[in-house]
Amino acid sequence: MPGCYSSGTLYKGLFFLVLILLALEYLFGSITETKQFFVFNATRIPHQERMAQHSPLMSTFRMKTKLIAANVTKNSSLSGPSNATEPPPPPANSSSETGTLFDPTPELDSSTRAANGSATLPPCPDVSANLKGRIEVSKSPVPTVQELEKRFAWLKPGGHGVPDNCRVLKSVALIVPFRCRGEHLLLFLQHMHPFLRRQQLDYTIFIVEQDGDGPFNRAMLMNVGFKEALKSRNFDCFIFHDIDLLPEDDRNLYTCPPGQPRHMSVAVDIFKYRLPYPAIFGGVSAINREHFQLLNGFSNSFWGWGGEDDDMSNRIRYHNLYISRYPLTIARYTMLTHKKDKPSPNRYDVLKQGPKRFDKDGLNSLQYKIIRSKQNLLYTWLLVHLEFEDVIKIRRT
DSSP, X not given: OGGGOOHHHHHHHHHHHHHHHHHHHHHHHHHHHHHHHHHHOSSOOTTXXXXXXXXXXXXXXXXXXXHHHHHHHHHHHHHOOOOOOOOOOOOOOOGGGOOOSSOSSOOOOHHHHHHTTGGGSOBOOSSOTTOOSBOOOOOSSOOOHHXXXXXXXXXXXXXXXXXSSSBOSSEEEEEEEESSOHHHHHHHHHHHHHHHHHTTOEEEEEEEEEOSSSOOOHHHHHHHHHHHHHHHOOXXXXXEEOTTEEESBTTSOOSOOSSSOEEOOOEXXXXXXXXXXXXXXXXXXXXXXXXXXXXXXXXXXXXXXXXXXXXXXXXXXXXTOXXXXXXXXXXXXXXXXXXXXXXXXXXHHHHHTGGGXXXXXXXXXXXXXXXXXXEOSSOEEEEXXXXXXXXXXXXXX
């Protein structure tokens, strides 16, 4: 009977239908991700099973369900009262749930590994013979975690790849700031692992996710990734990489020049493969450990979109370094489509005051807390609470 169905009931039905579909999309990837973590860790810590509920993919799922719930509540309020409720929040963070980031046996750096047996291997060439040049960038379909783990079974825990037929002298850490980009993460991993393997690199991918829903601080997450990566290994080179940029040419080597930092994402498709800002040092950038420490890392003061890359460019010039680049024909990137963030209204004021803070705003003033950490087969995950975010919220109120 038509009179038996209210508009509120209809909205509730639509909400639960969408919720179930989203759950099915992400649940299977999260389960496999968790299984892989337990397989490669020899020891188990208390409460580790509850970590299965948390991953970058599940964080994206929760964010989507919150947005759907908000829309349903808004629509229901326009049509009349409804009993629909928002999904329960994730479990409260607990320090006892924080996993060990690395295996009980510490990873060996390049020199130690060579002394223990890999010295019998020939050194890897500076430029691999496996390179193809221009390569295809796939935006669809989005793969699942299971598909990627099966495809990249040669990886070591934590998203670590290393050649098995030659010896690499320098190690590379890819630091990827992240929040609520589950589809982009899967496309990024699908593209980058074979790309880096063809270059015969000794590399590890770190996904550094900001906890909470406050203003995003991309630069601060990259500082956190730098510090946390060095706790596992004395990496020689750091690639700071936006998750929505995929390289189109594997001659764009993911290594650090011995003399100068390198801006890698020079030509991006949405800018018609032209360099829009010649002085910028953002998107994808490579810098060695010593230079990054000399610059005091990125500024921690840029909350919201914009400004941090310009500030880093100023730091590089201040220390008498210059930004090197590959030609536009090689340093080409495809950008994955996404909704643009709202620019920070005070980014120019912060940028203007930057030179006064180079020596006190960066690695030496970094405050954060690791909420959770986990070694998946495809990447190392760090869920981070940024301490300065609390100060910003207090100032706004």
